[in-house]
Amino acid sequence: MAHGWTPLNVHSHYSLLKALPTIPDIVHQAKTLGYDAIALTDAGALYGAIEFYKAARAANIRPIVGVDAYVAPRTRHDMDAVIDRSRERLILLARTTEGYRNLIRLVTRSYTEGFYYTPRVDADLLKEHAQGLIALMPANAGKAAQQLRNGNREGALAALRELKEVFGEHAYAQVTLHPEAEMHDALMGELVEAAREVGVPVVADREVYYLTPQDVEAYATLLKVQQGAYDPTTPPEDFDLSLPSAETMEMLYRDLPEALANARRVADMSEIDIPIGEWKFPQFPLPKGVTPQQELERLAWKGVAWRGLDPNNPKVKQRLSYELSVIEKKGYATYFLVVGDLLREARSRGIYTTIRGSVAGSLTTYVLGITNVDPLSFQLPFERFLNPERPSAPDIDMDFQDNRRDEIIEYAREKYGKDKVAQIGTFGTMLARASVRDVARALGYPYAMGDKIARLIPMGRQGFPVDITKAMELEPDLAKLYKENADARRIIDLARKIEGKARHISVHAAGVVISPDPLTDHVPLQFDPKGTGKLITQYEMRSVGEDGVGLLKFDFLGIRNLSILADAVARVERNRGVRINIEHIPFDDQKTFEMLARGETMGLFQLNGSGMTQFLQELKPTTIHDINAMVALYRPGPMESIPQYIARKHNPYLVHYLDDRLRPILERSFGVIVYQDDVMMIAIELAGYSWLEADKLRKAMGKKIPEVMAEEKEKLLQGLTTHGMSQDKAQELWALIEPFAAYGFNKAHAASYGRVAYQTAYMKANYPEEYMAAVLTAESGDTEEIAKLIAECKRIGITVAPPHVNFSDVYFSEVPGKREIRFGLLSIKNFGESVAKEIVADREAHGSFSSLEDFLARANPASLNRRALEALILSGALDNLGYAREQMLAHIERLLAYTREIHAGEQAQQSLFSAPDETHPPLGLPPTPPLPLRERLAQEKLLLGVYVSGHPLDEYRDLMGRRKITNRGIKERVPVDVTATAAGVIVELREVYSKRGEKMAFALLEDNEDRIEIALFPETYRTYREIVTPGACLAVEGRVTRRNDEKSIVAERIQTLDEVRNKLKGRPAVSAASAPAQAH
Structure with a gap:
């Protein structure tokens, strides 16, 4: 039913620690209270707009999209610490679809141009983007109310006139009544009089920050969770900020009926249409008159020859023609063109790439150079990636060297438009353990109290966190504590109410959107709050993509092992003059397989760790297919099949098939189910499934929901028996399939990652010094990992020499002609990159340091501070320059003073080091008692992660x-x-x-x-x-x-x-x- 009043100022948890309810909770409560329309107005942002729009429409409630905007006291560009930190608010509601787009632009510019403690708009922005908007000057934090509170009635009238001038008949003054706060209601009386005098209609409203009065303690706790998060424009905690019923509001405003009617009038005005799920493909530059599909086909057939395939081979011809026809039918040609362009650019820059996921099953992507795995050789099905029945768009996850990934994102911005490319935002939420600790702290309990409860909550696993309710079921001690301890019960009850709420926004690890037109036609943007300068969407992945506004998502992932490979290959060329094309190495290299059989896996991609190492030693792999299988099987569930795989590889007599129809599917894996694709092909070939049905089975197994699994089991068993398998064998086959629930790997992904794993193993087996130096460099700063890697170096016969200013490079370096790696200066803890680079540059330009005096005289005291000098001394990097470590350490202030004195007469330095001079006066440090051996070793361990001049053992x-x-x-x-x-x-x-x-x-x-x-x-x-x-x-x-x-x-x-x-x-x-x- 239509009410005389509609909530127009509702905040969700997307107000980030300022409000409690989730979007589903808001919609559910609105439905329960009988509302047919409701507004979402989060503080300064539109984070939840699409989620809200979809949820409200699904519940047959009119969604009114808005924002509780911050207004700069002067202009958005003014940022004076005294004047401009204060702010007002203005509630802006989208009246039309154009108004919704103007909201997006206002919010974006408030972050990118006006951010100062909060995102701020100003009068100029409001005038520029007022079309299609309704403006409500807030009752508590609006400019008119603030002026009235300060006794300045003329100021209040002026503020209301300004509002009316910008928004005309769509300007309103919000009135909120709180009988529990007499002074506030008196202020509202003044505000109503001022609004009437200016001719601005008043709107009855309630600032909603939680849904029921019972939530007030949880709300108050939430405000205390993040210290310093207090916002003076938020209504006082003693106000009732829950979502009231219409009847309550009608009773409360019985003396102000026009305010109630105006609330309804505002709601009726708002009519926006946001297209959901309509794809918006980027614009790919094409020759005149050429369609994306035609260009794709041209490049694909051209790529057949580039890959060395025979275009007349019936398998190649039939497969590629089929794939291209599916792509054309689905309308995805542009997507493939853009991805191919990005990866071609990466290759042209020498950036190492690979692709993860089922896309490696596509011959089209192989000949375009998107993937490096031949799907025909590896028997990878295209339909696992894309099939005519699949409703969702293809998903190509691109992996780049992590140290060069941003280059390709910047290339995308340059080519497709800086206003059309952004990284996707993602929200960090309040997890169970953190919620408990935060609540305990906010309530003033000792840290030990919150920690005690938090430690009883199981950790869960990545992507599957355990919530408090589930933890109570799993952990008897937690349930007992809740039952017996009143303080624990209070903490847990409140933690449940804030658990899962959005805490902050950050940059998604991989997601990038590329739009055909300016992004602010579709999504609000802001800068990464960490100050990286990255532009990110305020909508998270689901709201951005096919379930939301339909922008195409591209995944740009950074992989450290690709950086290691690139570094190792460059080192080999530099040291040995051997140029390696990592994509064309032999994939049957005996040295590589022998190394894996010996268990020398430290530093390898996907193949390290004691468990994997032990299995590889037992397996003694001989083909790339063995590597792929191990990458896929070494996961919970499938891991149970590894001993069987190993036994059957070594003894072919153990290989058998429950049904002869399984042979072509499982022959290469010795009859063992290894991949998700195996399960899907079994369903298709033996149970009569379509690809769509097989994909549904895969997804059901991935979610591991018991009820859904039971349905799929019954369906599969029926299909198997209908197509000729006995009931007993069908049950036996299900028992083999079931362990893959939730953990199975797809075959194409395993082939892609198996290839990179093999490439790292090949480099380590054939170029161990260069490869291990590259791995050590990548791990610089992690002393624990460095220690493990150095132990591995020693195990395979490589000496690791300690750092020294006369021999070390910035990073770990291999010593040409020797089985030796030298510590890099940057690997010394507490030693900065810039000073390390300057030391090496000076040494290369002017020669080695002949003495400690020479080193100090060539150093700039502004850069070589006490911390850096102490690190050099204790790590042994200044050994053999004339003095013992204990002498240098005991007189470190004298060394620093010596440097300052040498440079006292010099003018401003352009670099860290001055020219060498052999006339420096000697330091003449007096003898000092030697450092105890254990202390000397302990310092080495602390700074380098290893002992270099001895060992406690x-x-x-x-x-x-x-x-x-x-x-x-x-x-x-x-x-x-x-x-x-x-x-x-x-x-x-x-x-x-x-x-x-x-x-x-x-x-x-x-x-x-x-x-x-x-x-x-x-x-x-x-x-x-x-x-x-x-x-x-x-x-x-x-x-x-x-x-x-x-x-x-x-x-x-x-x-x-x-x-x-x-x-x-x-x-x-x-x-x-x-x-x-x-x-x-």
Whole structure:
């Protein structure tokens, strides 16, 4: 039914920590209260506009799209800290579709031109974009109300006249009544009189920030969650800011009937039409008279020869003709042309790329150069990517070197228009654990209280977070705490109400939109809040794409391993004069497969980690298909099939098929289901499914919803039996298929990633120094990862030399002619890139540093500060320049003063280093007691991630040498749940609290070869806490387990190596530290 009153000022959680309700909640509550129209007016932004528009229309409610805009006190360009930080608000509602577009432009410009603490419009912008808009001057934060509050009635009248001048008959003054606040209602009386005097109609309204009065505590808590987020233009907390019923408002405004009628009048005025789901393809430049489809076909057939395929081969001819006909029917030619253009540009710039996902199943994309996997050779189905029945658009995920990805985004902006290209925005939300901690802090509870509850909430997995309600079902201790502890119950109840709400907007990891016309015809834009200067959409991916305004999304992903490959290839050419085309390396290289069989996987793409390494050692891969299969199978669910795959590869007699019709589908994988495509082809070939039905089965398995899975199981079993399979065999086949639910990999994706994995393995096997130097460079700054990689270098016979100002480059560098890699200066912790580059540049220009005095004299004191100099000293980068580390460290202020004195008479420097001069006076540092060895080593470990001048275990060399298994051996060969003993030095100790609030710890125990994680549960930690300290050399006995895809040990018994050695005097073997892993 139509009401006499309509809510016109409703805020959702997209007001970012200023309001509570989600869009579905708003629409549901509006429906419950009987409203047939409602407005969404979030603070300064249009983030939720499309979601709101769709949800309201689906509920048969008229959506009124608006914004609660901030208005600059002067102009949007003025940003004085005193004058311009204050602001007013103005509620703007889209009256027409043109008004909706003007809202988009206003909001965009408020962010890109007027942002100062908040996005701000000004009078000029309002005049320029007033067409099609309704303006409501807010009752609380509007200019007229503020002037009245300050006793300036003339100012209020002037503000209302200005509003009327800009918006004419579509200008209104909002009136809100709050009987609980007498002063406010008195102010409203003055506002009504002023509006009547000027001739601006008044509108009865309510500022809605939550939906029911019961939500007020959650709302107040939300405002406190982010310290400093208080907005003075938000109504006071003691106002009732819930969504009222129409009856409540009619009673409240019974003495102001015209205000109620005006609210309805405003609602009736608003009639906008936003096209949803209508594709808007970019404009691709074409020769005159040529259609996108014609250009695509020309390039495709030309690409057949480029790829070395025979255009007269019936398979090639039939497949390509079929694919092109499907693309034409679906109208997607422009999409393929744009993607092909982007990737051709990347190749022309020498940027390494690959493609992920099912697109590798397309011959069209292969001959266009979009993909690098031949779908005919790998038997990849095109229909998995695109088929005539599939309603959704194709999705091509482009991977680029992560250090050059932005180049291609910038190219897209230059070619297709800077006003037509933007990255997609995405929202960070309040997850369960964070919500609990935030609520506890906001309510003033000690940190330990919130942390105790948060730790009881399971972490979930990426993309599938566990919410509080689910956590209560999964974790009995959480449910018990909720039941027994009133404080915990209060925290959890409030956390439930703020959980899942939008917290901030950021840049989507990959998504970019390219529009045929200016983006502000379709989506509001803003800059990345982190200050990167990137332009992003305010609409998230679903609202931008086919479920929203129909802009075409392109995924530009940055992959570090592609950067590593490019770097390694460049190093090989520089050092050896060998030019490698990574796309044309032999994919049957024996050295590569032998290396993988040895388990030398550290630093490889997709193939590292102890679990994968162990399987590769057992598999002993011999083809690229083995690599692809391992990439696909090493996931929860499918992983159960790996032992079977390995056994069948080594023993063909074990290969069998439940049905002979499975042979052509599974022959290459020895009869084992490996890919999502296998499941789909089984459904098509053995159960009579269409591609659309098979795709529906795939999606159902991916979502793993029990009810849907049960339906699909029944349908598949019926199809199998109808097409000649027995009931028993059909059930057996389902049992093989079911583990793929939610985790199965598509075959084309595995082929693309398997190719990159092989390429990294090939480079490591054939050019180990260059490849490992590239990997080490990519990991610079992560001392833990550097330590692992250096251990791998030592394992494969590569020496890693410490940093030195006379020998190191900026980054890790291989030493030509030697199996040696040298630390880069940038790899020293606390040492900056600019000073590292200047040191290397000066050395290359003027020669090595002959002494410490020479180094200091050539340094600019403005750049070589105490922190940087200390890092050079303690890392050993200034060793052998005339003084010991302890001398330099003890007199570091004198060294810095020496540099300043040398430069005192010089004019402003243009670079870090001055020209070398052999006449510098000697420092003459006095002798200093040597640094204790352990302190020296500890500093090296801290700054470099490794020990370079010795090792804490050197004094236990005889003891360590008598072990029968190393830490690496435990990780690679000892099964889970078997007891083993690890030995080494504690390089990291992290104390945490158990679910019951007891202190426990995780430690990293490192020997000369590798490190292994040790878990010390509360009782064990209490027992051995005094000896488990950083730098302690220990033997740890315990049960082997797996955590985060790595083997670790749950400690049961711990001894210092000194204790072990003392016990072993006169005995032939080490009992605690050398016993081979065995079950007790």
